[in-house]
Structures are given as C-alpha cells and as structure tokens.
Amino acid sequence: MISIHEKTLQDLEFSTVLEQVSEHCVTHLGHLKTLDIAPLKNKEQLLKELQVTNEYLSSFYNDNRIPNHGFDTISKELQLLKIENTFLEPHSLKKIVSISLTCNEIVKFLKKFEIYYPGLKAFSSQIEITKALIESIDAVIDRFNDVKDNASPLLNAIRQNINKLKGKINSSFTSALNIYHNLEYLDDIRESVVDNKRVLAVKAMHRRKVKGAIMGGSKTGSIVYIEPETTLLHTRELNNLEYEESEEIVRILKQLTNFLRDYLPLIENYQLFLTEMDVISAKARYARSIDGILPEITEEKNVYLRDAYHPLLYLNNLKKKQKTYPQTIELDQESRIIVISGPNAGGKSITLKTVGLLQLMFQSGLLIPVHERSKVSVFDRILTDIGDNQSIENQLSTYSYRLKQMNFFLKKCNKNTLFLIDEFGTGSDPELGGALAETFLEEFYARNAFGIITTHYANLKILASEKPEMINANMMFNERTLEPMYRLALGQPGSSFTFEVAQKNGIPYGLINRAKKKIERSKVRFDATIAKLQKERSRLEKTSESLKINEKKKQTEADKLEGINEKIQKKLESYQELYDDNQRLIYLGQKVNDIAESFFENNRKKELMGELFKLVQIENSKRKKVTAKEKKITKEKVTQVKKEAEKKVDVIREKKKKAKEKAIVVEKPKPILKVGYRVRMQDGRSVGSIDRIEKNKATVNYGLFTTIVSMDLLELVEAVTLKK
Template structure:
C-alpha cells in the first residue's frame, strides 16, 4: 500500500525494494489465478472471484528489463550503464595492479609492518611503520591506536582512485535515471496493481479464516432471520486453542436467547465461568457477523444484530479521572442512547462499583429499561434484587454456573432456569481464609440473607443429586436397550437357523418317503414283471409329487375338481398328518425335561411351517397368473419336472404329450411351456 501510494505521486521515484514488491504482487496474483482456474471444480466461488481480476503482465516485463532476479539494476539495462560498469571494472583492475606494485616495492625496502596492508574507507592502504612514514609517497588515511602503524594510500593509486570516484558517480546518476524511467513506466498500471493488492489481501483473509476455523473445529451455524440466538456446545475460541496446546479440558456452554427469554441473568460463584460465558457469546456473535466459522454444534442458530454493546472488565483510568463506577455510569448512559430492539447487550458484574443497595437499585432500573425496549442481553451479577427481578419478568430468566459444594470446585457448566448462590464463604474457605474469620463474618450479616443464600445452595445440591441420578438411569436405560437389541438379533439368527434346519429336514423326509415308494414299486415289478402296471404306477407317483410342487392357486383349482381324486387324497393326507401332529403336541407331557423341550421345539416348527405356508400362499395370490396358449408341437414338461416331451394332440383342457418311449394325457395346468 505504501509503495502504491508513492507510485501515485507525480515525479516520485521508487526504490529497488519497491519494484521487488510490485513484481512479487504481480507474480503471486498470476500464480493464484492460474491455480484456481486449473482446479475450478474444487474452488468454484474463488475462481469466479478471480476471473473478474484482469491480469496484465506488462509491469513484470518492464521490471525484468531493468532489474535482475536479485532485484539489482542489470548491467545491460542501458548502453551507458554497461559502458560505465566496464570502465569501473577496468579502473579497479588498474588500482589493484598499481597497489600490488607499491606493496611489493615498499615491502622489499622493509618500510611495512607485519600486516603489510589494511582497508580504510573501502580503500586498500599500506601499513607503514611510523618511523618510515616520510619515505612512502601517498596520502595518510589514519594510524593504529598505538601509533606504531600509519595507513597510507600510495601515490600510484590516487590517480586511478579519482577516476573511479568519477565513474561511480556517473553510474549512480544513470541508475537514478533508469529507476525514474521505470517508475514512470509503471505509473499507468496503478489501477491494476491496486486490484492485485486487494485481491491478495482478500485471499489472505480467506486463508486466515479457513486456517483458524480448522484449528478450532469451526463450523457454519444456521443463520436465521428470526430473533433467535441458540448456541449449542459453544467454546471460547482463544480458551479452546490455549487449552488444546496445554492439553487441558475446555468446557462447552449451551445458551439460548429468543422471544420468550430475551434477557438472561447469570449468577454463581467467583471464578466459576460467568465472565467466560459472557465473552464466549459476544465473541462468537461478532465472529459470525464477520464471516468467521465458530466452534459450536452445527445445529446452533444465530440471528444478526445491528448493535452489540458490551461492558466487560474494569476500565478505571487515572489519566481520564475515571473510577470504576464513573466508567460504568458513562457506559450505561451510552447504552441507554443506543440500545434498541435490534441490539445485543453484554454486561459483566452489573451494578458493581458503588454501594450494593444503591448500585443494585440503579442497576435494576437500567435492566427494566432494557427489558422494556425488547433488547436481547446477558448480564452477570451477585445482586439478589437482580435475580429476583429476572424471576418476576416473564421474558427474562435466571441462570447459574454450577458449583460442587463438597469439593469446593466450580463445574464450569451453565444451568438455565434458576439463580445461583455466590458461595462467598465456601470460596473464601477454599482460598485459605481462616475458618474463625469466616464464622465471624457470617454473624455480621442478616440471618435472612444467610438463610436465602443457604436455601439456594441446598437447591443446587439437590438438583446436582437429581442430575447424577438421571444420568445413571439414562445410562442403565441405554444399556438395557442395547442388550434388548442384541437379544432380538440373536433370537432372529436362531429363528433363521431353525428354519433352515427344518427345510433341510423336510426335504430329506420327502426324499426318504419318495424312495420308499419307488422301492415298493421296484419290489412289485420284481415279483410280477408287468411293465404296463409299473409305468402307470410310476406316472401316478410322479403326478402326486408334482402336484405338491404346484403353486397354491393351481392346487386350489385342481382340488375343486371332483375328478382329481389323487390330489384330494394327498391334501386330506397332509391335513390328517398336520391334525395328528397337533393332537400329539396337545397331549400332556409327563416325560422329563428333554421331552418337554422336544415338544416345545415341535410346536415352534409347526408354527414356522404354518407361517411359511401362509407366506407362500400370499405371494402366490399376489402374483398374477398368465394364460398360456399351447399349440401342436410345443415342447413342454411337467411343472417342476425334468422330462421334456412334445404335444401331439389337444383336447379341450387336456393334451397328449409324447415322451418318445410313451405318451400320456395330462391337464394343461400340470405342464409348462418351454
């Protein structure tokens, strides 16, 4: 900013450091714009902001034409400067050569001291012994502290030194001319340079906000247009970061201000966290309105205030002749002028600095006035009259910082809804005040005051006990809930495993029964050797088995057919079997525990079968049936069968299927089209 201000002044000349800063600003701006454009999908908003900053590379080109990468004027910045610097190098070489010759000659003559030479005013000089000073031609530049050595610039180098001084002066003038030209060349770009600087400042601010938010786990709360300030698990940012470094615990606070609770009066012990809570609310509100993320729960809600009025800390001043109470009255006068409905006021130790009764009465009047203006506010106090007033006003409430009376340690937790005791004597006892003095102090105050404070303290103790009990009950309830869920999951797994086992058992039983029937047919065939009867019996057996695999809707239709005696017999057999199982299960069990367990298991299996049968029937009923049209030559098979045949003839609801070695007549409902 200072460099650009100097650049805006007509006929001004920037220093070398100023040009380096301008070049750095330009290159940084260009690098950030290029980066944001490359990663546009990740930085959409930032890139949109950067696109509106037009980049001009001419300032960098102009600076590079005069200065090198170290920020010094280049030799070839102009032909004149190049010629001068070559001449300077040549003269310096002549000076060194002539000085070396003089050094060699006088050293041989033993006119020089052991150190032989030194440097004075950036010039090489001969270290001549004092006794030979008149024998060496040249200009005396000084002598040693003891006076034994005289420093002389030899006559041979004087002429070259004068020429060098002239060249250096000309070089300096040429550098000034070049810097003035460069300054004038950059002046037309002052608008662009100002934009670059503002862009970098904005990016730096965003980076600082993001870095700070990351360090303190900041989030964006809900910004609402309604008059609500709800902070959930809010931390004081500075305290949180400081405790994080020291590995200490930081206690979050939750507090709410809304239309039903516009003003909160916080009371409680000293060093209990009242002022920190007050500062936390004010600081987080200011940070939010400044566009900073804050360390709160993401569900927190904040509205925006036009004014935030604070009176925190002791501001007495000797220079301004202000006492604590004078300053507070001055602040209250300012509050009365500015505090309105859209204001938030935060007052620490409201009413202190004067006589407790008189100061408390005045503070009570101020509080009533702020309440009448419908302003939002939080105050901390030890005054009883302010606690009582907050209890009487419908849209104000008390709050207190919890205190453990047994350990005499603050708990740093805010409890809204009740006033708190100041624990004056308990805190005094904790800080080492003799117990006898505390008792003497208790006798000096009114008994009613002691009883009132003691009552509040007892209520806080009872509430603390209830809070611990409630916490314990909630933990037990949570534990019972977890156990119930685990038990339900275990029962579900056992139920599923039992169903799988039962399905396997039923399948094996069906295969055993089918095997016995096939074995019986084999025995009959072995004894009678009649192929025709065997095929009829085998086909009848296959039909019976497939009828059991037919969907329920088809079984019901087939069961209604009086000609379908086989299916009716199978159904009646299943019914009798089920009825028999039911009767067996209903019989009183006089056996041992194992038999009772087996009986109970059978009942569960029967229930599983019934529920599974009902489920399949429901699915079959819900599934729409598609009417299949059969034609001559169609390849078909029995439902759930394996053998494939072709239709030779169709007669009403029956078809004749040719299996190659034999033909059979079946109903359409028994076959499926391939």
C-alpha cells in the first residue's frame, strides 16, 4: 500500500504547488478540494486521475473544447433539503436549475466525444441526465426569480383580484387628487409615496379639511402626507389579498421543495461532479502553465526524467524573465542510488528536490514538466531528509534529528522506497559522521532501495564507485570562470572546488596555501584528480554537443533534400500523366483527321462512318469505367498541373524575352543586291528573284506575283550571275 509521510510533503514544498494549482479553479469548492490533494494510495485510481487530467489538457489544443463547468455553490440548499417542512426560495431553486443544465450539457458532450475523452466519459457516466428537475422548477419560477401566476389556479385568481383592486385604488386616488387639487389644498408636488402607497401632499394648513389617514410629513412640516379615505377600504382589502398571495406562494414552494427532496442524492452528485471537474480543469491548466505532460509509466522501477524542471523555480524564473536549467536523471536497476557531489550553490539540492517533487506530483495525479520520452514508476514510500531540521520544541539538534530520521528510514526502507537525503552525514565530526553515513548508505543499498543523496564526503563518493548498482554524479562547473553550469553529469564524482571558489571570492592566496598544507596530501591529490576529471568531462561535453549540432544540421539538410526529391518525383509523375493524356488526345485527333481526309476521296463512306462510330464507342466505353469522383479528381489534377506548367512557361518566356532585349545585336555586313539575285523579306520565308532596281526600290518576282520592296527590307539568299 502506498503511504507518503507528511514530512515528505513539507520538505518538498508540495503545499505551494497545490496553492498554485488552486489559483486555476473557478469555484470555491474546487479551490478547497484542490488544496486537499494528496498522493493517491491506490494505483488504479492514480492512473484514472492522470488519464482524465491528460484528456482535459488535450482539449485546449483541439476543436472540441469541454463546456464551462462553473456553478454557484448549493451547499446551503442541500442542507435545507435535508430538513423537513422547509422550503427553498426562488433564487435557490434557480441555482439548482443552473447546476442541472451545466451537468447535463457536460455529460452529453462527453458522451458525444467519447473517442477523444474516454476517461472523462467513464467518470461522467455516474451522473444521471434528467429534465424533471429543470421542468418542475421552470414551471413555477420565471426568469426574474418570481413565482409564476399560473403556478396554481388559486394564485392566479388572487393575483387577478389584486390587479383589479389596484385599479380601483388608483381610480379612487386620482379622483381625490383632482378634487383637492381644485380646492388648492395640495402642495405643488401634489402626491408622493409612503410605505409603497400613493399619498396626497397636503399643505399643513389644510390637513383637517382632507379626510383620510395621515402617513407622515415633510422635514420642514409644511407638507402632510395623507392617504385619502376613499382608498383606505380598498387598501385594507389589498393587504388581505397580498397576505393570501404570500401564503399560497409558500405552499407552492413547499410543494416544489418536497418534490425535489426525492432527487437529493442526484443534486448532491451534481455538485460533487462539477467540483471534481473544476479540480481536473485546474490541474490541466496548471500543467499547461508549466508545460506538464503525462510521461510513460513503467511497471518495473525505472525513473528517467529527461529535461525535468522544478515547477516552482520554473514559474518564479518565468516571472523574473530568467532562465531555468532543466536536469536529466535516471534511476533504474543498474543505478538504483545516485551520489551527487560538487561545489555549493551548484544546484545539487535543487536537483534532488526536482526529482522528489515531480515524483510526488505524479503520484498525486498531476502532470509533470519533463520531456515526452521520460519514464516514471510508482513508489510505495518516498522518504526525505532535506534542510536544517532543528527541533527547538523537542530540544533536538540538527544531527540528533537526522539520526532519528535515519532510524525511521531503516524501519521503512525496502525495494519499493525512494529516499532523498540532502548533505548526507553533515552535522557531526566529518570522519565519524562520514563513516556512519557510509554505513547507512550500505544498508539502504542492501535493501534494494532507490535513492539520491548529495554530499561532499569522499568516502561516499568512493563507495558509489565500488558498488555496481550505485553511481556517482556531479554538478558541472566552468573551470575558467568557476561559475556553476547547473547541469548534472552522471558517471563521475564532483570536486567541491573549495580552494578555487575561495580564491575567486578574494581570499588571499597565502591563506589558501596554508590551508592546503594543513590537510593530508592524499586528500588534496584525490580532490585535484576529481577536479581534473570534471574539467576533462566538461571539455568532452562541449565536443559532444558540437558533434551533435553538426549531426543535426546534416540530418536537417538530408531531410530537406529528400523532401525536395519527393516533390520533384511527384511533379514528374503529374507531368507524365498530363503528357500521356495529351498524347492520347493527339492520337484520337490524328485518327479522326485521317478518316476526314479519306471521306471525300473514298467511295467507301459507310465503312469510314462505321470506323468513326467504332472509335467513338471505344473511347466512350473507356470513359464510362471511370467514376464521377475519379473524373473530378483527374480534372482537378490536370488543371493544377497545367497551371503550374503555364506559370513556368511564362517565366521561361519572360527570361528569354529579357535576354533577347539585353543581347547585343551584331550587324551583318549589308550585301550589295543585284538584278537576278534570289532574295527574301527579313524574317520571311518566300524566296523571289530581283527583276530590276530603281534607286532604293527593287522589283521582286515571286512567280505568281511581283512586288516592289525597299532594298533595306531584303536579305540575300543566293547570288546568281546572269548569263549574257
């Protein structure tokens, strides 16, 4: 059974993630429910939660957006429905109508688009679609939240009597108003309204002359408001009718509320369903904000987080417009435990927290910000020891607290456990603390647990290099600038760069040298070797990155050429089809032309007509075999190819035209034309001979006719000498 300790949630700041998720809720109940999200204890339920969240996320990127799920909370209405002899007010009834309509719309939508949202469809199948609630309430309450006149025959009759009585009251009041106005007993304003009743604005000096009930007066005392005696009797009757009306309304509302009590479980399910939809929507919207996805879930323990981001750091840096560095890390059977080392402020702790927080989010049904080729597994326990855990209340030091944590780890640790320990072994004497930490790590290893620790202790780095299923890792460091690169490199331990960082921060070189002499030479040599290896790895990383970029460029070029080749091949095929089609038409044209030429010269006209008819029948039978759809496709294809060909021909013609215009015409030496020379017009085809020449004009004989042409327009074909 999956069980995640509350301390783990605190260490990894899981509550902060939930607060960010809850900001995407649109209802109060959804907001509260989101804050209560916790790692799921059942794997089957976890997979369902992940599926529906992933489906909702996909709705943001397709044309089938899930309908709005917002609603007004009906918790108070549900409480009243549980109490007998109570009734719901019209506005409360309308809230139930609204929530019913929303549920019905979403359930129908998910049923219609089940192929896109199978998980959400299965989740919504528990909700019954009914119009009974909506119809029963709409039959009684109008769109202004008032009880309708036809809600009952008695209410209809009472309201008709009220309207008639109000008419009588208005008529009586108008009559009294006119009488007293003519007597000049009224003030300039003539009338006013007091307690929702029309009253006469009588001058104070005439108040005894007006019969009726005094309802009040002006602040100055110059006006007395009087309800005329003629309307008093009708007003009392109106009060009685309005009381009867209110009693009938209460009776109708009680009757309707009693009807709704039979649907109480369904109405409760409506609110629960929409609350859950709000939570799912909030998780999907949060996933979109952090580029979260659902990675591959493996049965065997294999965690491969590629380009993983810490969501809190990512969103915080996004606001500040700062870069967040992703990490790639893998835990599997061959490397169950990773020992991360390297300088402080290099990103060791944030890498540890990233793995832990993403694992918590995944096991709570949240999508995580990783590359799509990442893999995750479910762990029964996630144990953490992160940060300064002094307990003033229990009078425990940091180290004492950490020892208690290690004892707890030893009790719970097994092959289904993921443990995360930051600065393992600190808080005590380095040698003694390091030895104890090494022993704990050996025990975790022996129990086949999975885990990540960060440390500066050399003995833990050596242990990781000796154990086959344990691996060292280091945070990359720029050896020139001594600045952290915030990238994790698996396979080698990291140097703490203690003296280098001290030198960068301005500590005198002499003091650093003295410090070096105070420690064992082997320790310095060991740390220097690690630093050298780390620098070498950094260089190899750069070379590898450069090779990858070049390889990517080559692949892009190859893909581009392949694409161009494919396009050329398709165009050649299209042109070949067009050529074949044109050749067929030319063949048909030639056949028809041959028959036409033979028709008038041949006596076998019937035979030629039969041959023509046969040719038409063959062509027609070929065309009948082609469907209308195929004809349309072929026609469109031919039209498109023709257009493309025409465009290219136009371009070629334009190029030739421009080239011709630019070309320098080399003038040929003008030959001397004489009588008898065979000539033709420039750019002409017909050849004639010169009969005579007069001035700049030549008479050219073409056989059937002669013409006089300017000598400048003629060109020599053949010089013929006349025989004398």
